[in-house]
Amino acid sequence: MSLQGKRIVITRAAHQCAATTTMIQQRGAQAVLFPCLKMQVNTAALRAALEQAASFSDLLITSANTVEALRQLMRHEINADIAVLWRSKRIACVGETTAKALAGFGIHADIVPDRSQSSQQGLVDCYTATGWPQSLLFLRAEAGSDVLAMACRQRQIPVQMVAAYRMVCPDDDASAMRRQLAAGQIDAVLLGSSRTVRHYLQRIGDAALASQACLVAISPQVAAVISQSGMRVGCVAATPSFAAMLDAAEASICTSLSDTTGTDNKSLL
Numbered sequence: 001m002s003l004q005g006k007r008i009v010i011t012r013a014a015h016q017c018a019a020t021t022t023m024i025q026q027r028g029a030q031a032v033l034f035p036c037l038k039m040q041v042n043t044a045a046l047r048a049a050l051e052q053a054a055s056f057s058d059l060l061i062t063s064a065n066t067v068e069a070l071r072q073l074m075r076h077e078i079n080a081d082i083a084v085l086w087r088s089k090r091i092a093c094v095g096e097t098t099a100k101a102l103a104g105f106g107i108h109a110d111i112v113p114d115r116s117q118s119s120q121q122g123l124v125d126c127y128t129a130t131g132w133p134q135s136l137l138f139l140r141a142e143a144g145s146d147v148l149a150m151a152c153r154q155r156q157i158p159v160q161m162v163a164a165y166r167m168v169c170p171d172d173d174a175s176a177m178r179r180q181l182a183a184g185q186i187d188a189v190l191l192g193s194s195r196t197v198r199h200y201l202q203r204i205g206d207a208a209l210a211s212q213a214c215l216v217a218i219s220p221q222v223a224a225v226i227s228q229s230g231m232r233v234g235c236v237a238a239t240p241s242f243a244a245m246l247d248a249a250e251a252s253i254c255t256s257l258s259d260t261t262g263t264d265n266k267s268l269l
Contacts, residue, residue, distance in 0.1 A: 009033075011189060062093075091109050181210070182212065207231045214234030217236045
């Protein structure tokens with residue numbers, strides 16, 4: 001395995017790192033956690049949403065992070081069973097990952113777009129096929145698409161958008177990561193979103209130092225943000241997934257080693 005013994009940085013929010021850590025370890029590499037996203041739960045808005053849910057026919061949860069925000073609220077703020085509170089509601093999720101997270105509350109999602117349509121446009125198609133809500137309570141990130149809200153308003157369907165959480169840049173000390181990058185102790189850095197790219201550079205503070213490892217972009221769009229930020233793209237995943245990012249990192253590191261070996265061999269001739 002080309003990643004055997006390599007040190008791979010995960011920049012996801014701390015609560016999202018477990019599955020990616022396992023994938024890295026299965027490839028014989030070491031996962032290094034350096035969260036460049038931190039979730040801030042909007043407790044006041046979420047509490048109000050739970051109190052108002054009874055007046056809506058349908059609820060929509062747009063991400064597993066929204067489910068995590070609900071989990072944190074229930075753990076620290078409210079002692080209630082949302083499975084009971086939402087029992088009579090039709091519930092939609094933007095995709096299978098969100099539906100699985102919601103199932104942890106004992107809540108079944110009635111509407112989930114196919115994996116190939118895990119988006120708000122996919123939800124528009126699902127509602128068109130199954131029937132539109134009479135009214136919709138829409139739990140989402142502070143920043144996100146307005147495609148579904150616009151579709152509801154075009155049909156004169158009351159929709160309330162609730163910003164359940166926001167993603168911010170962590171402010172803990174990043175000096176240890178800077179030292180490891182400078183010493184060549186990091187082989188690859190996984191960058192899964194444009195916001196993560198910006199926060200990674202903000203935390204490191206220097207584009208050249210941030211590019212000392214192979215920067216792995218989850219998509220061409222994220223690769224473009226890396227370049228625009230003054231950093232060097234190491235490789236781009238073939239498909240937008242963390243497994244594909246590790247495949248790309250493995251191929252890139254293998255190619256780099258091959259090029260180095262070839263150069264060394266030529267120097268002996």
